[in-house]
Amino acid sequence: MAGAKLEVESGAQLLARLSNKPKLKNLDTFLFEDGPQPKDVIEFYGEEGSGKTEMLLHLVAKCILPSTWCGMNLNGQAVGVLFVDTDYHFSVIRLASILEHCVNSAVSLQPKLPKNDCCFRDLNEVKTLDSPPKEDEIDTFIKACLKRLFVVKCNSSHQLIVTLHSLESLLDSKPDICVLMIDSLSAFYWIDRSNSGDNVTTQEANQRRTVDVLSRLVMTYNLVLFATKPAIIQRRANDEGTSSTTSTDSPSHFACKNKEKDSPEHYEYLCKSWQKFVTQRWTFSRSHQPFVTTMPQNTILNRYKVTIADLKTSTKLTRQFCITDGGIEYIM
Secondary structure, X not given: OOOOOOOOOOHHHHHHHHOXXXXXXXXXXXXXXXXXXXXXXXXXXXXXOOOHHHHHHHHHHHHHOOOEEXXXXXXXXXXXXXXXXXXXXXXXXXXXXXXXXXXXXXHHHOOOOOOOOEEEOOOOOEXXXXXXXXXXXXXXXXXXXXXXXEEEEOOOHHHHHHHHHHHHHHHHHOOOEEEEEEEOOOOOHHHHHHHOOOOHHHHOHHHHHHHHHHHHHHHHHOOEEEEEEEOOEEEEEOOOOOEEEEEOOOHHXXXXXXXXXXXXXXXXXXXXXXXXXXXXXEEEEEOOOOEEEOOOOOEEEOEEEEEEEEOOOOEEEEEEEEEEOOEEEEEO
């Protein structure tokens, strides 16, 4: 056919695309009723400090941990994760602390191990134990889990687009990678806007290029995409009863902050191609009501809320959680 474009696919790309990805149905049953599913695009929306990055780290830990280790149930998925850090908020030390807490919690719940049980010093070595794993063995195990995580950092929209293009070779060679995370998608929003004049089409050019590459990666490699989008612009009511928008960095924002609701109203500021791409929106907020723990002692923690909206079915559910030294703990 005249003008038709011939698309060439390598054998590695074909294998990675068509091979069955591990299912993530039990990734976190408190957050997902049946999923996430391949090609889901999940947006984390909320103000700074509302728990978005912490939730990403929680899900990373769930992904890279195995289901069991040393006879202990860790409820992990043992899949690979690609983490694109544009806000420079990612902390491998914090993630290692969460992983260590998961393992130590499982150890505390584990009865005395039978002598024929075994642990993995790394992904390939097996060691027979007649006692719970030691600290150095836990450290080795955590390092082995971290080998399933791939982190890249970007400091501009152009670098982000080029980096996303380059990820295809990694996805070809690592078909066990099931999850792509970006923290955050709008990190360069104000820079692109100020460098592009008053033309909205020009301002959104890098956003559209980014979404185009993301769409190809998600669809080709059957990935689940998680992306944070800070609430940098919000709609608020003025004295006349009409609505207007304000940046969360403006003085007027801080003047009226105490009057805001726990859950910020979603305000869309990214391009239409991203709006059509998203399948779920999770809206995060920090509650004014603290959470008091009773075990092991009374401790006052910040209470967070996430409202999970499925944009395809229009269903919603709300979950509450707090953030501890060991990661996210749900409030039932």
